[in-house]
Amino acid sequence: MLPFAVAIFLGAFLLFLVQPIMGRYLLPEFGGSPSVWTTCLLFFQTALLVGYAYAHVLTKYLAARHQVAVHLGLLMGAFLWLPPMPDAIDPGDASTSPIGQVLRLLITHVGLPFVLLAATGPLVQRWFSDTFPHRSPYRLYALSNVGSLLALVAYPFVIETTLTRAHQAWGWAIGFVGFTVVCFWCGRTRRATGGVAEVAPVAEATPPPTIRQMAHWLVWAGLATGLLAATTETLTLDIAAVPFLWLAPITVYLLTFVVTFGRAHGYRPVLLAGAMLVAAAVSLDLRVFGTRASFGQLLGGHLTALAVAGLICHGELFRSRPQPRYLTLFYLTISAGGALGTLIVAVLSPYWFDHNIDLPLLWSALILCVGREILRTRDRQRAVAWGIGQLLALAMVPLLRTGAFDHLGQHVLTWFVAQRWKLGLVVVVIIFAVGDHRHGWVRTWQRRTSWGVAVLGLWLIFHYLGSALQPAPDTVAVRRGFHGTVTVTDYPTTDPRAHARFMAHGNTTHGIQLTHADFVDYPTSYYHPDSGIGRALSRSNQNVGRNICVVGLGVGTIASYGMPGDRIRFYEIDPHVVELAERHFQFLARSQAEIEIVVGDGRQLIERENRARSSPRFDILVLDAFSSDAVPMHLLTTEAFESYLDRLAPAGVLVFNISNRLVDLRPVLEGHARAHDMFLAHIIHYPASDDWWDFASQWIILARERGTLDVDAITRATGIASPETLHGPRWTDDFASLWSVLR
Structure with a gap:
């Protein structure tokens, strides 16, 4: 052996x-x-x-x-x-x-x-x-x-x-x-x-699997891998595209295989039937309100939900496994389901839907399949667990949204009052399904049980899938592509002076423009005049005719700082962002500077132009691809940093937007600054409480000479750090660890 x-x-x-x-x-x-x-x-x-x-x-x-x-x-x-x-x-x-x-x-x-x-x-x-x-x-x-x-x-x-x-x-x-x-x-x-x-003779006499049984294997395997792919995509979009966040979901996925296939009683269908509805509620709530969650809540919530789904799917596969004679056919069908589930998430869903509904779609499909199994097997215990699980799911949501649990009782009470009709429906369905007012709790499967399970399952599917398919109020445009989902929405208000238009990538805001004529040119969100980028581009201390490069377009807010004679080149990897910024926002069209937009990865484009020596050096190079929750780590490696410096004018500055709620990128930039003998200014801006259009932001400005940073606009906000005082890890294309910068 x-x-x-x-x-x-x-x-x-x-x-x-x-x-x-x-x-x-x-x-x-x-x-x-x-x-x-x-x-x-x-x-x-x-x-x-x-x-x-x-x-x-x-x-x-x-x-x-x-x-x-x-x-x-x-x-x-x-x-x-x-x-x-x-x-x-x-x-x-x-x-x-x-x-x-x-x-x-x-x-x-x-x-x-x-x-x-x-x-x-x-x-x-x-x-x-x-x-x-x-x-x-x-x-x-x-x-x-x-x-x-x-x-x-x-x-x-x-x-x-x-x-x-x-x-x-x-x-x-x-x-x-x-x-x-x-x-x-x-x-x-x-x-x-x-x-x-x-x-063995017993296997010889076993009939081959039927088409129906193979379809059963295909569906359960497809659901498991589809949820794996969708969960991985959600985590890497909300946090960072790094190996750990690729491998953590696969690890959970494989652990469910080990548990279900390694032990005869590894699959507990009654317990998991109730846990599944709690897991679905947690996963889908984090999908919508993930920007309020910590790193631990995001990772723990999504991985726990994936574990529950994997145990159900792989448990059903193990329960229906064939004799060893048909072992290769069994695994072949499972792998076909796995390929189908991943194909739906990677290719078909982006083609079919403008916005990302992978998680709601797959969780709804899992609910449908589990409900069908409950009805097929007439398993009353699982039916009861289903109802209890939904009550627990409704109770879990307010706990997830209270953050540090401040005023927990008030939050929970408010939530239950707002959801009272949903709670009432679930309770009525449970009583109707498993209870009898005259004879107490029914201990056998009744017709009413079938109706209760069916109604609860269909209501859950309608609730999750329907809310995902329904566009958000005041949605102007939605685009989905290889780089994610980009949405443009209008801010609902009765005051025309406060009307605004937002661009979001996933759940993260990438730009705001006030639409009133008096404020249309005002830089908002991370780009307030008192922010790091506002001070770096301040007109009070700049020469005319600046050559500015910006990696990351957003809605083009930085263009509002352009002066006559300036040239601003934007590098934007997502063509959908370019389309929406030009069509639905006015920063680019109204800028006094000469605007150029190049579609592609900023680092690669800069490296290509460096080799060709066909473009002038930049006076200001802005790296603005880090304000999303997903950190493109390849833009902060030693190799990338050297390409930026190769393109930077001798008296030029590098400006990094490191506003991020999950990671602290300052140590990485400190390591690069020390290695290249550069001075550093770290500007943190906190908005006034009433200025909802102004976001808290963190910017780091680097320069080869201290005098470049020693200007009033910067020194009024922060001190200047010398390279010998800086310490931090230096990421490379071969070595980069997210653990060292987690908040």
Whole structure:
């Protein structure tokens, strides 16, 4: 048994280790978008499907010795793909979605090795079942998930922090060669007999799975991976696109596999039926009100919800598992469902819907499937748990929104009063479903129970999906693409002087413009005249004809600081932002400066222009891509910083918007400033209590000479730090840790 266990464990370890390695290579090349990882998940799930199909065909149509020979031959052929190190990547036209290019790079650099590793689980389990026909192979599946978990935990905490990307790729290549040797060991150990003849008689007499049963596997697997992809996308958008936040959801996802497939009683349907409704409420509430939550609340809430969903989906898969003879078909169908679920989130949903409804859609589908199972099995205990779970879900929401629990009783009471009709409906449904006023609680399934479950399930779906599909009041425009969902809304007010228009990326405001003629040119949100950028661009201490570069457009508020003779070039990675800023806001059109907008990743465009030496140096270079909750870390590495300095005029300044509620980016910039002997000014601005259009902000200004910062507009707000007094970590493309800057 030892060679089979080693092969299963090592194959799973390598399979999940290569995923973050490739993600780290690709992420900086495509703007640090969270959709890079979602696209990677689509490839990995599809390649998993191909690997499972290969294992199924191999074991079905070839004799034992031929299976081993073919597999070993392909493994050695895959050496040509080693190591998995993409060369310099050209992201191409920024106006088109890079999904196809990401998939092509993954296929050409890791395609065959990944497919063969993906085939390891079902293939080696089938070899084990043929060699030991009276022993269950499903525990090996749990072992494979342990190997996967070890890779996911080791990468962000050990591998990423000690090895460069190149060393990671070469180390993985050596591991793949070792895996090939272990597979040869398995082939030698396996009995030299044919596949079908080796199956135990009880399996021989078992009828093949029906189409309905395979559809059952497909749906549950698709729901699990769809929720995995949607949860990962939500976390990386709200926090940062970094390996830890890619791998944490996969770790939870795999743990649910280990629990359900590793223990006979790992799945508790009654308990999870109630917990599911609480989990759905938490996850969907965080999706809407995530900007009020802390890092711990966001991470803990979404991961707990994913764990509950994964236990349900994988528990239903384990309960309906076939005999070992049909093991490869079982895994093939599961992988097809996984590919389908990821395809919906990565490709189909952005194509079908203008705004992101992935989480509400998938949670509604899960509620529908669980409700159907309750009705099909007539499980009264699960029906009762469902009703209790919904009551708990309604009670959890006010707790999530109270933050530090100030005035908790008042918040909870207000919430319950506002939701009294929902509570009343749930209570009535529960009583109608499981109670009888004359004979006490009914202990058997009644027709009223079916109606109660159906009404509660349909109401939940209508509530979650209906609210997600309904656009927010006063919505002007919505655009969804590879880089996320961008929304333009009007601020409802009866006072025309206070009327305003907002742009939001996800849940984060990216700009405001007051529409009244007296205030239309007034810089709002993070760009108040007393903010860091306002002081850096102050007209009182600037020469005419400045050459200004801004990475990140938003609504174009910085253009309001332009003076006649100025040239302001905006780099914006999302073409939808450019369209909406030009069409629905006036900052760009009304600016006194000459405005140019270039679509693409700011770092890549600056590096390309540096190589061409075709553009003038910048007097002011503004990095304004950090005010969102998602931090594009590739814009703060040593390599990126050196490209900025190469483009900066000798007396120029670098200005960074580091306004962020979850991370503190000042230490990273201090590390870069010390390394390049630069002076630093950190300006924190707090708005007046009545100025709702003015946001608290933090800006850091860096300059090579102290005199550049020693002007009244800056020194009235803060001191100037010398480079020898600064300390902090320096991120690189190979090394970058979010843990060091979490608030």
